[in-house]
Amino acid sequence: MPTIAPSLIFQLTLLTVVFFSLQISAAVLVYFERKISGWAQQRVGPNRVGPLGLLQPLADIVKLIFKEELRPKAADKWLFYLAPILSATTAFAAFAVIPFGPPTTFFGLLEKPVPLQVADLNVAVLVVFAITSMGIYGIVLAGWASNSKYALLGGLRSSAQMISYELAYAMALASVLVIANSLSLREIVDAQQGWRWLFGVVPVPAWYVFLTPIGFFIFFIAGIAETNRAPFDFPEAEQELVAGYHTEYSSMSFALFFLAEYVNMVVVCGVTVSLFLGGFYMPGLPVWLGPLWFIGKVAALLFFYIWMRWTLPRYRYDQLMDFGWKRLLPLSIVNLLVTAAGVLYWS
Amino acid sequence: MAPWLFYLFATISVVSSIGVIGQRNPMYSVLLLIGSFISLAGLYVGLDSPFVAVTQIVVYAGAIMVLFLFVVMLLNAPREDVAPGAQLPIPGVVKAYGGVLSVAMAAMLLWALSRLGVVPFVEDPQAAERVASVRDIGLMLFRDHAFSFEVTSILILVAMVGAVVLAKKTV
Numbered sequence: 220m221p222t223i224a225p226s227l228i229f230q231l232t233l234l235t236v237v238f239f240s241l242q243i244s245a246a247v248l249v250y251f252e253r254k255i256s257g258w259a260q261q262r263v264g265p266n267r268v269g270p271l272g273l274l275q276p277l278a279d280i281v282k283l284i285f286k287e288e289l290r291p292k293a294a295d296k297w298l299f300y301l302a303p304i305l306s307a308t309t310a311f312a313a314f315a316v317i318p319f320g321p322p323t324t325f326f327g328l329l330e331k332p333v334p335l336q337v338a339d340l341n342v343a344v345l346v347v348f349a350i351t352s353m354g355i356y357g358i359v360l361a362g363w364a365s366n367s368k369y370a371l372l373g374g375l376r377s378s379a380q381m382i383s384y385e386l387a388y389a390m391a392l393a394s395v396l397v398i399a400n401s402l403s404l405r406e407i408v409d410a411q412q413g414w415r416w417l418f419g420v421v422p423v424p425a426w427y428v429f430l431t432p433i434g435f436f437i438f439f440i441a442g443i444a445e446t447n448r449a450p451f452d453f454p455e456a457e458q459e460l461v462a463g464y465h466t467e468y469s470s471m472s473f474a475l476f477f478l479a480e481y482v483n484m485v486v487v488c489g490v491t492v493s494l495f496l497g498g499f500y501m502p503g504l505p506v507w508l509g510p511l512w513f514i515g516k517v518a519a520l521l522f523f524y525i526w527m528r529w530t531l532p533r534y535r536y537d538q539l540m541d542f543g544w545k546r547l548l549p550l551s552i553v554n555l556l557v558t559a560a561g562v563l564y565w566s
Numbered sequence: 567m568a569p570w571l572f573y574l575f576a577t578i579s580v581v582s583s584i585g586v587i588g589q590r591n592p593m594y595s596v597l598l599l600i601g602s603f604i605s606l607a608g609l610y611v612g613l614d615s616p617f618v619a620v621t622q623i624v625v626y627a628g629a630i631m632v633l634f635l636f637v638v639m640l641l642n643a644p645r646e647d648v649a650p651g652a653q654l655p656i657p658g659v660v661k662a663y664g665g666v667l668s669v670a671m672a673a674m675l676l677w678a679l680s681r682l683g684v685v686p687f688v689e690d691p692q693a694a695e696r697v698a699s700v701r702d703i704g705l706m707l708f709r710d711h712a713f714s715f716e717v718t719s720i721l722i723l724v725a726m727v728g729a730v731v732l733a734k735k736t737v
Binding site: 295298340341342345346349352353355356359360362364371374375378379381382386404457 | 593597600616618621623624627629632633636637639640700701727
């Protein structure tokens with residue numbers, strides 16, 4: 220009988236756990252989105268299915284599975300079905316390089332400690348960037364293949380928006396890379412443990428958000444634009460485009476887009492936490508509970524996403540372009556220069 | 567890199583490249599080109615250059631091809647179908663000339679490839695390390711080749727200004 224390396228079994232287990240956790244996180248997120256929107260609008264929110272409405276996502280999934288799959292007659296058959304698959308795949312794949320816990324032996328179960336991360340690459344930051352840029356194709360193709368004017372406009376808008384905000388996104392990211400002097404997410408996270416004296420007097424966690432707050436601000440805003448969330452949800456602006464790029468989709472292919480949107484939010488928040496908020500480190504608290512701190516920070520950011528959606532109205536399209544190109548991009552370039560100068564001065 | 571991986575990515579890349587020029591639908595051409603770029607990135611990963619692979623995806627498959635796709639969608643480029651009757655008759659001389667040229671080309675390629683012979687794949691971990699490190703690439707770009715790098719950036723800037731001037735003329 221051929222023996223299988225324990226590391227391989229561990230990798231497969233980790234992969235499965237991460238994959239299903241992401242799916243469950245999307246379901247939980249949908250529930251909280253509806254609950255928080257209920258609170259924001261002084262409603263009750265879902266409360267019929269199960270205790271506190273907790274089984275609502277499950278009911279939604281069952282409903283989506285049993286709905287009829289419709290495809291417009293004039294749609295491009297292959298691309299129409301490829302688009303949602305592409306969206307969902309890229310959303311999941313991007314999480315692979317995010318570290319969510321310290322190396323662990325699982326209380327002596329394994330011989331040597333293994334890092335809690337699906338793939339530790341030395342160019343992890345760029346991999347996230349590359350996979351995210353592939354995710355655009357899912358939306359653009361959905362818009363084109365549907366052969367519907369609303370969907371096409373949604374797809375065009377989303378590609379223009381993502382190209383515009385990717386620049387500021389990358390520039391903000393570069394400021395962290397300059398400070399950390401590394402492209403590996405694990406190394407970046409490891410550099411953020413413990414405390415740091417801000418201006419020599421104020422003790423703060425050694426997170427990069429305190430070193431480049433403007434970078435964090437730009438990255439967070441561009442991240443919202445990248446995930447097509449309100450107030451930047453132009454690809455699916457209801458009042459103008461019905462539902463944007465997924466107007467013509469129904470049943471599970473619609474569900475895949477829905478899933479991709481929420482998983483993308485989790486991934487972007489995970490990257491933000493790893494780059495700026497110390498990843499799985501919490502100063503003064505035990506490191507072996509790392510995954511808990513990671514999930515807590517991601518949840519806090521996700522709450523902020525949902526909060527913003529129900530607080531801020533959508534921009535006008537020209538305001539979006541104006542904000543992206545004329546404000547965010549120059550600000551991010553100045554921030555990068557200042558950060559680089561600071562690194563040169565203090566190191 | 568495992569040979570079967572090389573053959574897998576090489577086949578995908580060649581087949582999709584042929585597909586790019588064989589397609590009537592410009593949308594499919596763009597997508598096949600993206601497929602070709604991604605399989606090239608796979609080859610780079612196999613050659614121990616993850617940085618080059620990721621850059622290939624970010625720059626070519628990500629940024630540039632999104633612009634291509636954008637233009638194809640915006641112009642709504644039609645399928646390049648030619649009605650059977652509307653096709654112009656091609657003179658025999660032109661056909662013969664083209665035939666001779668393509669045979670000559672094929673012969674030249676075959677000759678060049680046969681002179682090359684089969685080069686065995688050499689595993690050289692140090693060579694991979696030299697290329698793979700982002701730090702080394704950065705140092706090479708900004709220290710050894712700083713002048714040509716800056717000149718290239720000015721060239722791109724000039725091209726960009728030119729495009730803006732040309733596009734703005736009508737206003």
